[in-house]
Each structure stands twice: as C-alpha cells, then as structure tokens.
Amino acid sequence: KAGVTQTPRYLIKTRGQQVTLSCSPISGHRSVSWYQQTPGQGLQFLFEYFSETQRNKGNFPGRFSGRQFSNSRSEMNVSTLELGDSALYLCASSHPDGQVVYEQYFGPGTRLTVT
Amino acid sequence: KQEVTQIPAALSVPEGENLVLNCSFTDSAIYNLQWFRQDPGKGLTSLLLIQSSQREQTSGRLNASLDKSSGRSTLYIAASQPGDSATYLCAPKGASGGSYIPTFGRGTSLIVHP
Numbered sequence: 001k002a003g004v005t006q007t008p009r010y011l012i013k014t015r016g017q018q019v020t021l022s023c024s025p026i027s028g029h030r031s032v033s034w035y036q037q038t039p040g041q042g043l044q045f046l047f048e049y050f051s052e053t054q055r056n057k058g059n060f061p062g063r064f065s066g067r068q069f070s071n072s073r074s075e076m077n078v079s080t081l082e083l084g085d086s087a088l089y090l091c092a093s094s095h096p097d098g099q100v101v102y103e104q105y106f107g108p109g110t111r112l113t114v115t
Numbered sequence: 116k117q118e119v120t121q122i123p124a125a126l127s128v129p130e131g132e133n134l135v136l137n138c139s140f141t142d143s144a145i146y147n148l149q150w151f152r153q154d155p156g157k158g159l160t161s162l163l164l165i166q167s168s169q170r171e172q173t174s175g176r177l178n179a180s181l182d183k184s185s186g187r188s189t190l191y192i193a194a195s196q197p198g199d200s201a202t203y204l205c206a207p208k209g210a211s212g213g214s215y216i217p218t219f220g221r222g223t224s225l226i227v228h229p
Contacts, residue, residue, distance in 0.1 A: 004158075043204065043219035056216055090158055103149055104217070105157040 001025065004107035008092050012113045018079040021110045025072050025093030031055075032074040032105075033104065034066060037088040049074055086114045117142045117209055121220035134192040136223045138205035139208065143186050145209040149178050150190050152201040159204065162190070174204050195227045 005024045013019050024030050033056075034046040045058040049068035064075040073091075078085055088109045095102035118141040128134060138148075147166045151159040163172045165178040165188070171180040178191040188205055202224045205219040 006158075042221045043157070045216050045218075049217075058216065088156070092159075103147075103161050103164040107162060108158040109156075111149070 004091055004105055006089075006091050006107040006110050008110060009108065010111045010113075012115060013081050013084065015081055015083060018077060019081060020075055020077045021026050021089055021091075021112075023074045023091030023093075023107060025074070025091075027107055029093035029095065029105075030072050031094045032068060032072065033052060033092045033094075034076050035090040035092065037090060037109070038058075038086075043090070046076065051071070053079055081114045083114050087112060090107075116220040117207065119205065119218050119220035121205060122205075122224050125137050125224040125226075127228065128195060130195060130197060132193050132195050134189040134225070136192070136203050136225075137192070138188040138207075138220055140186045140188075140207045142182070142207075142209055144206040146180075146185060146215060148181055148188050148207040150204060151204045151206065152176075153204060154200060154201050162203075165224075177205065182192070195225075197227050197229050200225055200227050202226055215220075221222040 007022045033048040035043050036041045037043045045065050046060055047058040052068045064080045068074045088111050090106055090109045092104040092106045094104045120139045122137045145167055149164045152158050152160040165172045165179055165181040166181055173224055176193040181188045201223040204219050204222045206219045209218040
C-alpha cells in the first residue's frame, strides 16, 4: 500500500505571495492532518480534516487554510507569505474511521522557503 | 495546555549500547502516546503507539512504556546500531476543548557511532 505523498517536495516563494501544498493520504484513510515544523517552534499542529470537514484547528493565523476533497486528498494554502512561514510542512493520515485511538502516518514533507 | 519535554535533548553513544529516552507531559488526560523517528529533512516514521489503557508496547529492539498518572513515557532501544541515528519524538494525544490533537516534544537527537 502506498504511503502518504506530498507535492511539491521543495518550494521557494517570495514574501507576499501565496502557496498551495498538496497531500494524498494512504488509500482508505479519511483523516488528514497538517503540521508545521521549524527549528524554533518544533512541530506544531495546523489543522485536521475528516470527510471533507475541518475537525480540529491549531493556533495559527487565518492566512493558513486548508480543504479536503471527496477522495480524501487535502490541500493547504498560505496567503501573504512571511519570512517566518519558511518551514517543513508535514501531512499525516490515519485510520479510515479517523478515531483518536489510531496512529498517524506521515508524508515526507514539503520544504517551503520564503525569501 | 499540554507541555511535552524530552530528555536528553541529544545523545551520542557507541554501537551496541542500550538506550533510554524519556518523555514527560503535563496533562495526564491523554488517549494515547506515539513515538516517532525523524531522519534529517524527512518526514516522521511511526515507531510505537501506546493506548492510555496500556503500560507498554514492543517492536523488535524497541520497547515503549507509559505511566499516564505520572505523565511519563520511556523509549528503550536495545543493542543500538548506527542506523538508529535520528531524532526521536514523542507525541501524547489528548483532548483540548473537545479536539484530539497530538502535542510533540522537541525530540532527542541520537547519534550511534560504529
């Protein structure tokens, strides 16, 4: 079974631009979560989608948004990029039921650099 | 708000040693705790998942224990190998205002010398 895939793997953007990242979960998984990882703040939860609905949300500004499609693929969007948005963005999927007790499987991440 | 601390922050050992990595968390109302490894610049690989009702889980040379009441988990690595070199992260998952969000520690950076 294929793992979680993320595209693109690397991205360079300029301040003020917007960016869209994509995540395809493991086949059959309906829960997709997004995380931001930086050297200063570590790994922080952005949001989780389940069956096309945002179920949980972390403490990030409204510039960060996401969505999930009927095939469970998810995208996250960051508008008006700031230098501090440079980070590794990780996506994770979990069990078809999306229940809290199940483990998460992570993708390889998208490395975003904002200049 | 859940706070997760991992000790030590870094560890450098010769091959063959048995290792103990520690994870402590402030809010014991968790549903489970997951241990991950992360290689530089890569995503996370799940190692072990312990449910709140369990005391420990084992996978090969890895053993993780959980003491929910005291807010502690330990990852034991037996007979360490250079391929074990990575950052190890723990993530307890608890309820936050009705949401189920994992909180990650900053990790233990492990180097195993041949």
